[in-house]
Amino acid sequence: MVYCSTKWLPNGPFIVPKTAFYGDKTALKRTKMNLYEAISMSKRTGIYIHIPFCISKCAYCDFYSLPAGEGLMKRYHQALTRQLVEAAPSLDRYYVDSIYFGGGTPSYYGAARIVDLFNTLKDHYKVLLDAEVTMEVNPDSISDKDLRILRKAGVNRLSIGVQTADDALAKNLGRRHTFQHVTRVMERARKVGFQNISLDLIYGLPSQSKADWADTLNQIIALRPDHISCYGLRIEEGTPLHVFRDSPLIPSEDDQADMYLFMVEALKDVGYRQYEVSNFALPDRESRHNLKYWNREEYAGFGPSAHSYIGDIRYSYIKGIDEYLDALEGNGALLASRDEIPSSEQSVEYLMLGLRTTKGITGDEYHAIYQSSFAPIEALLFDYEKQGWAHRLNGRWSLTPQGFLLSNQLIRAILDARTEERITVGMPWKRSEHTAYIAQAGQK
Numbered sequence: 127m128v129y130c131s132t133k134w135l136p137n138g139p140f141i142v143p144k145t146a147f148y149g150d151k152t153a154l155k156r157t158k159m160n161l162y163e164a165i166s167m168s169k170r171t172g173i174y175i176h177i178p179f180c181i182s183k184c185a186y187c188d189f190y191s192l193p194a195g196e197g198l199m200k201r202y203h204q205a206l207t208r209q210l211v212e213a214a215p216s217l218d219r220y221y222v223d224s225i226y227f228g229g230g231t232p233s234y235y236g237a238a239r240i241v242d243l244f245n246t247l248k249d250h251y252k253v254l255l256d257a258e259v260t261m262e263v264n265p266d267s268i269s270d271k272d273l274r275i276l277r278k279a280g281v282n283r284l285s286i287g288v289q290t291a292d293d294a295l296a297k298n299l300g301r302r303h304t305f306q307h308v309t310r311v312m313e314r315a316r317k318v319g320f321q322n323i324s325l326d327l328i329y330g331l332p333s334q335s336k337a338d339w340a341d342t343l344n345q346i347i348a349l350r351p352d353h354i355s356c357y358g359l360r361i362e363e364g365t366p367l368h369v370f371r372d373s374p375l376i377p378s379e380d381d382q383a384d385m386y387l388f389m390v391e392a393l394k395d396v397g398y399r400q401y402e403v404s405n406f407a408l409p410d411r412e413s414r415h416n417l418k419y420w421n422r423e424e425y426a427g428f429g430p431s432a433h434s435y436i437g438d439i440r441y442s443y444i445k446g447i448d449e450y451l452d453a454l455e456g457n458g459a460l461l462a463s464r465d466e467i468p469s470s471e472q473s474v475e476y477l478m479l480g481l482r483t484t485k486g487i488t489g490d491e492y493h494a495i496y497q498s499s500f501a502p503i504e505a506l507l508f509d510y511e512k513q514g515w516a517h518r519l520n521g522r523w524s525l526t527p528q529g530f531l532l533s534n535q536l537i538r539a540i541l542d543a544r545t546e547e548r549i550t551v552g553m554p555w556k557r558s559e560h561t562a563y564i565a566q567a568g569q570k
């Protein structure tokens with residue numbers, strides 16, 4: 127097991143303990159024993175910060191974001207900073223190994239405010255020196271100066287919203303940038319030292335042909351980003367694009383499937399490994415933060431509509447900025463939802479989220495965690511294998527790209543098989559529950 131890593135710090139290369147964090151004066155002097163102790167006692171978490179502001183609304187977007195002036199952003203910043211400080215003691219037992227500034231448009235919020243939030247986290251949380259720190263950026267709202275400020279402060283990963291290399295298609299989506307903006311930001315970001323850059327794309331756009339999509343992929347590949355996220359267009363109710371839902375301008379389902387499979391092959395050919403339905407990375411460039419969502423690891427979100435998973439509890443904050451600010455400033459409820467996840471639900475999450483990834487699922491893990499039979503699930507997976515929708519490698523089952531295209535139906539059938547099994551067997555799921563059940567039964 128590796129406990130240390132070599133890092134280039136301002137005074138030269140040091141062996142940095144994996145638990146060295148900003149603000150810990152003794153971190154670099156820890157003895158090996160202290161280090162082992164710290165590691166065994168430590169838990170890790172990611173922190174997500176939602177910046178709900180955009181210059182304008184894109185035609186397809188149903189995220190919570192709104193245009194804002196300086197006054198509202200200032201008020202938000204003060205309230206959020208206070209909340210981060212107040213919440214710090216409750217997360218004291220965690221080392222923070224990823225931070226994600228998402229939105230909205232964090233680059234519109236401004237580098238200075240992002241750095242200020244990051245400094246608050248460094249001061250009040252155990253943010254590891256080698257934490258992955260990502261900021262979402264729109265190519266039209268980031269200056270060279272901002273890039274320098276962010277990199278200097280320790281932001282080490284950018285996620286740039288590109289969507290398409292075709293300027294006319296981008297304009298139809300309400301995007302404010304051209305592809306020239308994208309190439310410029312990439313070039314400048316590399317120059318100031320960003321070695322981990324992700325580009326976001328969307329396929330299946332109105333009027334987009336397969337040739338258009340191939341052209342976008344070619345242009346993106348030429349920029350050699352470290353990571354690519356690629357989503358099929360979803361036309362959500364309430365968005366301006368919804369009027370196009372039945373339009374012949376929207377590529378057919380078959381065409382969209384072709385675009386997806388073409389992308390998987392094209393990216394594989396040039397060295398990008400698919401590690402989730404929609405995510406591809408060069409070696410060691412998978413998003414540590416996003417992997418937490420799919421691996422059911424803990425994370426704490428801040429900001430309106432932000433979700434968290436801490437302990438066995440999932441909770442989310444209210445969506446409206448006014449309600450959120452009211453709650454932080456003293457009145458009203460902050461939470462929109464709070465669910466303790468029973469072990470039966472955790473097994474659903476294990477299957478649903480695990481089958482989104484190429485790491486996949488195994489019978490041993492499923493059985494060890496949930497004390498339940500994997501047999502009916504595996505029987506279905508064997509069927510899927512015959513159809514070319516799933517495969518097994520070193521004992522792990524995962525969906526193939528063809529299977530990912532049908533993942534909703536395939537996973538639904540697996541969950542139904544699991545429910546059937548549970549009803550048939552009728553046993554409690556975890557050993558602890560089982561012991562409690564027996565103790566209770568003994569008292570009757």
Ligand code: SF4
Nearest residue numbers: 180183184187229230
């Ligand atoms: S920039 Fe992103 S969050 Fe803002 S409106 Fe466009 S898609 Fe939505």
